[in-house]
Amino acid sequence: MPKPRRLWCSCVIIDYLKGAPRAKPCEEIIDHGTKGELEIAVSMLAHAEVVKVGGSSSDEAMIQEFFSRPYVVSIQVDRRVAEEARRLVRLGLMKKPLDAVHAASATIHRISVLETYNLKDFAEVAGQGSPALVVREPIWDGQGSLAI
Amino acid sequence: MPDDESLTFVLHGENDIVPVDALVDAVKRIAKLVYDVQYVAGRGLKPRPWVIVRLSSSSPSITIRPAVKSTVATVPIVLEGLRAVASEGEMPAELPAMFGEDALVDLRRIGQGLSKRGGLTDITFSANGDSTPTEVTRIDQRIRERVDSVLRSGYTEHGSIEGRVDAIQTHRGRWFTVWDDVTGAPVRCPIPEGRFWLERAKAALTTRQVVSGQIRYFGNGLPRSITVEEMKPLAQDAQGPKATFGGIPDIIGDEDSVEYIRRLHE
Numbered sequence: 001m002p003k004p005r006r007l008w009c010s011c012v013i014i015d016y017l018k019g020a021p022r023a024k025p026c027e028e029i030i031d032h033g034t035k036g037e038l039e040i041a042v043s044m045l046a047h048a049e050v051v052k053v054g055g056s057s058s059d060e061a062m063i064q065e066f067f068s069r070p071y072v073v074s075i076q077v078d079r080r081v082a083e084e085a086r087r088l089v090r091l092g093l094m095k096k097p098l099d100a101v102h103a104a105s106a107t108i109h110r111i112s113v114l115e116t117y118n119l120k121d122f123a124e125v126a127g128q129g130s131p132a133l134v135v136r137e138p139i140w141d142g143q144g145s146l147a148i
Numbered sequence: 149m150p151d152d153e154s155l156t157f158v159l160h161g162e163n164d165i166v167p168v169d170a171l172v173d174a175v176k177r178i179a180k181l182v183y184d185v186q187y188v189a190g191r192g193l194k195p196r197p198w199v200i201v202r203l204s205s206s207s208p209s210i211t212i213r214p215a216v217k218s219t220v221a222t223v224p225i226v227l228e229g230l231r232a233v234a235s236e237g238e239m240p241a242e243l244p245a246m247f248g249e250d251a252l253v254d255l256r257r258i259g260q261g262l263s264k265r266g267g268l269t270d271i272t273f274s275a276n277g278d279s280t281p282t283e284v285t286r287i288d289q290r291i292r293e294r295v296d297s298v299l300r301s302g303y304t305e306h307g308s309i310e311g312r313v314d315a316i317q318t319h320r321g322r323w324f325t326v327w328d329d330v331t332g333a334p335v336r337c338p339i340p341e342g343r344f345w346l347e348r349a350k351a352a353l354t355t356r357q358v359v360s361g362q363i364r365y366f367g368n369g370l371p372r373s374i375t376v377e378e379m380k381p382l383a384q385d386a387q388g389p390k391a392t393f394g395g396i397p398d399i400i401g402d403e404d405s406v407e408y409i410r411r412l413h414e
């Protein structure tokens with residue numbers, strides 16, 4: 001059966017690894033992911049953006065470990081995602097193409113929840129896609145969107 | 149799966165006559181379609197047998213359901229797939245991921261049995277055979293053309309598929325299946341010539357892998373097959389460091405993560 005799926009922007013993963021107080025709810029979300037109750041989708045772009053410049057091999061191993069977890073689903077920046085990102089920028093729903101890639105990864109793959117701390121830059125894209133995209137900060141609310 | 153999952157199909161023949169051979173062929177082909185969808189929906193689990201729960205002879209009408217309760221809901225996928233392919237217009241955007249290539253080929257074969265002179269003209273499918281039929285879909289000879297159009301559509305791109313490797317096939321072609329993490333679709337991976345790749349595929353069986361190469365997609369973006377150029381495991385190192393909350397406290401220094409990403413995106 002499909003599991004509820006939410007998409008995390010790079011800033012969420014960074015804040016989780018950083019231990020930022022606002023990212024505390026991520027622990028609970030991850031806990032439910034570990035139990036096989038949900039999936040966290042990430043754009044492949046996040047694989048490049050979540051980086052410790054000059055970091056140790058241990059830091060890198062930790063980042064790799066996160067992205068290889070079975071409940072972390074990595075979405076390619078393929079033609080459909082890129083075209084959708086272009087559409088979002090063209091319509092003025094997203095200002096920056098790279099932000100738009102994260103949003104497009106959600107709308108193309110019918111993920112109805114995008115979690116980010118950058119609510120301002122993603123405000124206009126809310127409601128796009130089918131099901132309509134909800135943009136919010138990470139929160140465990142007992143459910144998520146169903147991946148179809 | 150709903151306890152009452154069932155699929156009803158009604159066969160219509162020319163002048164209301166249905167030849168026995170056409171009926172037998174149609175039942176076999178529809179059963180194969182159901183099993184192929186169930187296999188994909190169950191992500192490679194061996195399909196359970198289905199049984200006939202109702203037969204009516206006026207226009208031959210047959211209702212089938214799984215012999216035992218399963219967690220896999222097959223009928224909605226079959227009906228959604230039939231409806232998507234049968235619909236007029238461009239490549240059906242709503243073709244379900246679980247209605248894969250094998251199901252399309254099965255549907256084409258069902259279509260081959262339609263409109264033969266003196267044979268079947270069309271088949272009507274519906275759910276809830278024992279009560280009010282729902283999601284009624286009718287297919288006729290045009291379904292073959294529609295399936296061909298779906299199978300012809302699509303595009304190729306270089307990229308990678310991540311997912312669990314399963315089902316190595318070595319007779320009638322050499323390929324294995326990777327179950328795409330993102331869409332849940334089975335992606336067929338022809339095994340390159342030589343023992344090296346066969347052994348790698350065997351070693352990868354049941355593990356999560358990143359398979360890179362030329363990916364062929366259906367027109368609606370579902371991955372269909374990949375020409376394997378490289379494979380590497382998505383294995384987790386049990387002894388290695390874990391990405392815990394606060395595991396890399398200085399990952400971006402003191403900068404706010406939103407501002408950091410904004411700066412990257414400038």
